[in-house]
Each structure stands twice: as C-alpha cells, then as structure tokens.
Amino acid sequence: MDFDPFLVQGWLERSSRRWPGKTALVCDNRRLTYSEIDDLSTRLALGLASNGVKRGDRVVLFLENSSESVVAIYGIIKAGGVFVIAEATATASTLGHILEDSQSQWLITHVDKAPIVKEIRGGSSWRVVWIGPSDRIPPNSGQALLWDHALGHREGKATLPRLVDIDLAALIYTSGSTGKPKGIMCTHHNIVSAARSIIQYIGNDENDIILNALPLAFDYGLYQIIMTFMFGGTVVLERSVGFLEPMIQTIERERVTGFPLVPSLSAMLLRLKRLPVERLESLRYVTSTGAVWPEAHIRKFRELLPHIKLFSMYGLTECKRVGFLPLELIDECPGSVGRAMPNCEAMVVDGSGQAIRPGEIGELIVRASNVMQGYWNDPETTKKVFKGGRYPADRLLHTGDWFRLDEDGLLYFVGRRDDLIKSSARRVSPREVEDVIASHAGIAEVVAIGVPDEINGQVVAVFVVAKKGKNIDGLGIKAFCEKQLEPYKVPRYVWFVDSLPKTPNGKTDKKRLGEMAAVNREGDRSS
Amino acid sequence: MNVDEIRSFVIETFLFGNPERLTDTTPLLESHIVDSTGILEIVMFLEDRYGIRIEDNELTPDNLNSIERIASLLKKKGVGLV
Numbered sequence: 001m002d003f004d005p006f007l008v009q010g011w012l013e014r015s016s017r018r019w020p021g022k023t024a025l026v027c028d029n030r031r032l033t034y035s036e037i038d039d040l041s042t043r044l045a046l047g048l049a050s051n052g053v054k055r056g057d058r059v060v061l062f063l064e065n066s067s068e069s070v071v072a073i074y075g076i077i078k079a080g081g082v083f084v085i086a087e088a089t090a091t092a093s094t095l096g097h098i099l100e101d102s103q104s105q106w107l108i109t110h111v112d113k114a115p116i117v118k119e120i121r122g123g124s125s126w127r128v129v130w131i132g133p134s135d136r137i138p139p140n141s142g143q144a145l146l147w148d149h150a151l152g153h154r155e156g157k158a159t160l161p162r163l164v165d166i167d168l169a170a171l172i173y174t175s176g177s178t179g180k181p182k183g184i185m186c187t188h189h190n191i192v193s194a195a196r197s198i199i200q201y202i203g204n205d206e207n208d209i210i211l212n213a214l215p216l217a218f219d220y221g222l223y224q225i226i227m228t229f230m231f232g233g234t235v236v237l238e239r240s241v242g243f244l245e246p247m248i249q250t251i252e253r254e255r256v257t258g259f260p261l262v263p264s265l266s267a268m269l270l271r272l273k274r275l276p277v278e279r280l281e282s283l284r285y286v287t288s289t290g291a292v293w294p295e296a297h298i299r300k301f302r303e304l305l306p307h308i309k310l311f312s313m314y315g316l317t318e319c320k321r322v323g324f325l326p327l328e329l330i331d332e333c334p335g336s337v338g339r340a341m342p343n344c345e346a347m348v349v350d351g352s353g354q355a356i357r358p359g360e361i362g363e364l365i366v367r368a369s370n371v372m373q374g375y376w377n378d379p380e381t382t383k384k385v386f387k388g389g390r391y392p393a394d395r396l397l398h399t400g401d402w403f404r405l406d407e408d409g410l411l412y413f414v415g416r417r418d419d420l421i422k423s424s425a426r427r428v429s430p431r432e433v434e435d436v437i438a439s440h441a442g443i444a445e446v447v448a449i450g451v452p453d454e455i456n457g458q459v460v461a462v463f464v465v466a467k468k469g470k471n472i473d474g475l476g477i478k479a480f481c482e483k484q485l486e487p488y489k490v491p492r493y494v495w496f497v498d499s500l501p502k503t504p505n506g507k508t509d510k511k512r513l514g515e516m517a518a519v520n521r522e523g524d525r526s527s
Numbered sequence: 528m529n530v531d532e533i534r535s536f537v538i539e540t541f542l543f544g545n546p547e548r549l550t551d552t553t554p555l556l557e558s559h560i561v562d563s564t565g566i567l568e569i570v571m572f573l574e575d576r577y578g579i580r581i582e583d584n585e586l587t588p589d590n591l592n593s594i595e596r597i598a599s600l601l602k603k604k605g606v607g608l609v
Contacts, residue, residue, distance in 0.1 A: 273582065481543075
C-alpha cells in the first residue's frame with residue numbers, strides 16, 4: 001500500500017517517483033521536471049548538511065521568486081532544517097530582525113541583494129550561500145558558500161537526518177499588532193494538513209497548472225508550490241505580479257487552470273479597459289484570500305467568466321486557512337467567506353467563550369491540525385493567541401477577527417479586535433510604523449491607521465505632531481520610512497496636526513482619526 | 528511632454544523625493560521602486576496628464592518599465608518632447 005507521505009518533501013519525492021519527467025516548475029524561462037527538482041534539492045541538502053546545517057537549524061532565504069528559491073525550500077527541509085523566507089523587498093532592518101529573531105546561522109541569497117546584506121553583516125556570525133556570479137560576491141563575506149558548489153554534493157560523507165512530522169519545517173514571518181514581525185512555527189504536519197484540506201475543496205489533480213505571481217514569503221504564495229508538488233501538477237512561478245499583459249500571455253501560453261488572486265490583483269484585472277475573457281479560457285478556477293474579496297469584484301468576475309469556479313476564502317497565517325464559500329453560494333452570499341474547510345473547525349464565541357447566535361458578533365476560534373505551533377521566541381504572545389483546550393494536542397487559535405454568523409451558519413467578516421492594517425493582503429502593524437516615525441528627531445507624537453483604498457483594500461495613513469521649531473514635511477517622513485520599512489508599510493498619507501484627539505480615558509481616539517482621515521482625503525480629492 | 532515631469536512623478540510618488548536609486552534606464556519593477564499597483568498609478572498619471580489612452584495590451588515592460596521607455600511610448604503616441 002502506498003501511504004501518504006508525512007513530510008512536506010515526501011510529497012515531492014512521491015511525485016518525482018510517479019511523474020519523473022513531468023514539468024513541475026516553469027520559472028525564469030526554465031522548465032524543471034519533478035526528478036530535477038527532487039535531485040537538485042537533495043544535492044543542496046547534502047551540501048548544507050556537509051557544511052554543518054543540522055536538524056532544526058533555521059535557514060533564511062532572501063530571494064526573488066525563482067527556481068532557486070523553490071529548490072532551496074526543499075533542500076533546507078531535506079537537510080532537516082527550517083526554512084524562513086524574508087520578503088524580496090525586505091529592508092536591511094527587517095532582514096536583520098528576521099536573522100536575529102530566528103537565530104539563523106545561514107542565509108541563502110542572490111548577489112543582487114549584496115548591498116542590503118552588507119548593511120547588516122557587521123560582526124554577525126551567520127554564513128551566506130550566494131547565488132549568482134562569484135565575481136560579484138562582496139569581499140569580507142566570511143565563510144561564504146557558492147550555490148553551485150553547494151549543489152555539487154551528489155553523495156558524500158554527510159547523511160540526511162531522519163525526521164518526524166512534528167519537526168518544524170518553516171517559520172513564517174508576519175506582522176502582529178505589536179511591533180516587529182513574528183515567526184509563526186509550522187510543523188510538517190501543520191503544513192501537510194492545511195494543504196490537504198485546501199487541495200480537497202479546490203479539487204486539484206495532476207492536470208492543474210497554477211500561475212503563482214504572489215511572493216513565496218506570503219503563505220498563500222508558498223502553498224501554491226507545496227500543494228502543486230503534492231497533487232503532481234505544474235506551477236508557473238512569476239517573479240511578481242508585475243505587468244498584466246505578459247501575465248495574460250502566460251495564462252494563454254501555459255494553458256493555466258488555477259489562478260490565485262488577492263483582492264488588489266483582482267481590482268487591477270477589473271480595471272483593464274476590457275478583461276480579455278477569450279484569452280482566459282484555459283482557467284478552471286480562481287481563488288482569492290488575504291483580505292475580504294469585495295462583492296463587486298465577485299459579481300463582475302461571475303458576469304465576465306461564468307464558467308470559472310470562484311473560491312472566496314479566509315484564513316490567517318497562524319492556521320494558514322480557515323474556510324471558503326461553497327461554490328453554489330457564490331451568487332447568493334458573495335459577502336460571506338463561507339464555512340470551515342475539511343478537517344477544520346471554526347467557532348464564533350462571545351467574551352465568555354459561548355457560541356454566539358445568528359446575527360450576533362463574536363471572535364472566531366479555530367481548532368484543527370492546521371493550527372500552527374505559536375510564535376517563535378515569543379511564549380507570552382503565543383499563550384494569548386494559541387490557547388489550551390481539553391488535552392495537550394487540543395489547541396484553540398484565537399484569531400482576533402470578529403465575525404457574525406447567519407441563520408445557515410455562514411461566516412461574515414466584521415473586523416479586527418486590534419488595529420492591524422491589511423494592505424494588498426499583507427499585514428502591517430501600526431505600531432511598527434509608529435515606532436519608526438517616532439524615532440525621527442522632528443516628531444513629537446504619531447499614530448498610524450489604515451484607510452480604505454480602492455486597489456489595496458487599505459493603505460497606511462499617519463497623523464503626526466511635529467516638535468516645535470522643527471521643519472519637516474510629509475515627503476520627508478515618507479523618505480525616512482522608506483529606508484526602514486517595506487514599500488507597502490510606508491504611509492501613503494501623512495497629515496500634520498497640532499495634537500492628537502484623545503478619548504475620555506486618555507487614549508488616542510482612533511475612531512475620530514478615521515473620521516478626520518476621510519475628511520482630509522475628500523479635501524485632497526477636491527483640491 | 529517633458530521627461531523631467533515623468534521622472535519627478537516617479538521620484539515624488541515612489542521614492543519620496545530621493546532620486547538616488549533612479550536613472551532613466553533603471554527597471555522600475557525589478558529595482559522594487561514600483562510594484563504592480565504603482566505601474567497602474569503611472570498609467571493613470573500619463574493618461575490624465577497627457578490626455579492619451581494606454582491600451583491593455585500596451586501594459587508591458589517594453590513600454591513602461593523605465594523612464595526612458597515611458598518617454599518613447601509617449602513619443603509613439605504623438606506626445607511632443609520638450
């Protein structure tokens with residue numbers, strides 16, 4: 001009997017046995033078969049192991065979406081390591097934070113990223129595996145390793161460790177409501193479990209060809225690779241969303257069947273002068289998650305592409321995915337994110353932990369094997385979010401997301417318990433933005449909020465109180481932020497005020513700031 | 528049309544006044560100066576400012592991925608260079 005594999009890489013190995021010559025990955029004008037990816041990742045694993053990477057060691061990837069990033073993910077876990085993906089747009093300060101927080105001894109990156117790596121190199125002890133021409137490796141790189149050399153290990157003294165599925169496979173860094181990004185600990189079992197549920201409800205099989213333009217640092221993008229390699233399909237990996245015309249050409253050329261979107265990409269497609277439906281005929285389904293998929297988008301896609309299945313989904317990195325709207329309800333209830341996916345339980349409870357009645361609002365609690373292990377290095381926050389159930393394996397994820405239920409038990413997203421901002425499906429911690437701006441010498445006080453944006457869902461806006469006598473403008477604040485924050489975290493709007501509105505108990509009145517933001521933007525538009 | 532005007536728009540909007548990373552041939556997307564939504568903003572700016580229409584099939588790197596390429600797209604569309 002051919003049992004299902006336990007480990008993430010076990011599924012790649014199985015697909016490689018089943019379909020060795022089949023194209024698994026199309027990327028950077030290259031086509032790699034299952035056996036090639038399996039072989040390259042094993043060679044990298046041996047290379048890493050012979051250089052000292054051991055079971056449980058974290059290895060940070062700082063790369064554009066590329067065939068190397070896919071090989072690296074599987075090479076790291078085959079070596080027993082834990083992969084940690086930094087966004088390709090990460091600033092030196094974020095990359096430094098991730099390396100330090102994850103206590104990684106290894107960084108795999110491309111020579112194009114050398115200027116950023118150089119900024120944080122200092123006296124740090126981590127080693128770098130460099131991809132790209134060796135003459136572009138910066139001097140003083142310590143004990144650097146070349147990607148091509150690391151791949152040179154077909155066999156050797158190193159052996160690969162035996163793993164079990166409760167070993168960690170990944171730390172996925174994402175912003176929380178407080179401060180800097182946190183690493184969410186994902187075991188092989190968590191990842192395989194989430195992926196199996198999603199594959200099941202989407203109904204993927206080896207004939208599917210997925211177009212992924214989302215970053216691999218984002219779990220939604222990462223899982224496109226993991227899931228495709230599980231069901232034996234082909235993934236077409238783009239560097240980024242980029243330009244729409246080449247993306248549509250890719251869908252036509254590769255006969256893409258599955259297209260994962262975020263609402264900002266769906267907004268861009270619908271802003272085309274005419275969506276070229278005749279060029280999208282190979283598509284079987286489109287998915288959206290990361291932020292609420294606006295009803296107007298869903299209705300427009302249904303009208304233009306009635307033969308395509310639309311999956312409106314909801315999840316959070318802490319458990320990857322919670323649910324999806326059943327296909328038969330997409331026209332009737334497009335405002336809902338549906339029900340829990342297979343093998344996942346979703347409950348909406350009030351402040352005392354009791355299930356709410358239809359129409360009431362409560363917090364969504366998730367109970368499933370796809371609930372991750374908590375935040376790396378942060379037991380306190382972990383305890384607040386991942387709470388114990390009736391027995392050790394029974395853990396309840398308190399999502400911090402407010403939902404209401406209708407009479408049929410369908411879930412409707414209402415808002416967040418905290419002030420987390422969602423921009424282009426990515427989380428932004430207002431606190432992180434505030435901390436950066438507060439470190440500017442000319443600023444006395446600052447508050448960041450999310451304001452609605454047609455394309456991105458939300459963008460960051462800040463209200464600032466300048467110190468007396470300091471001459472500073474909005475552009476100066478943005479330029480200051482750009483050095484320390486990723487582009488989507490940099491405030492789109494900077495508004496100067498004499499003082500911040502306060503609630504009666506002395507806290508900043510964010511509701512009032514939201515109203516002020518709406519007025520300011522109206523003023524911007526009419527001026 | 529003035530190439531400086533396009534350059535200023537990109538510098539103000541995406542680089543917050545700091546021109547250091549931008550030359551006329553810098554690939555806007557690969558250098559992470561703009562992302563896909565930024566490309567859309569540039570298109571909206573060009574259509575608005577110069578009263579032209581940029582077709583869907585013109586949304587390509589050849590037409591829009593650097594200041595120089597944007598300038599030649601505009602020239603092709605009959606917008607006069609100053």
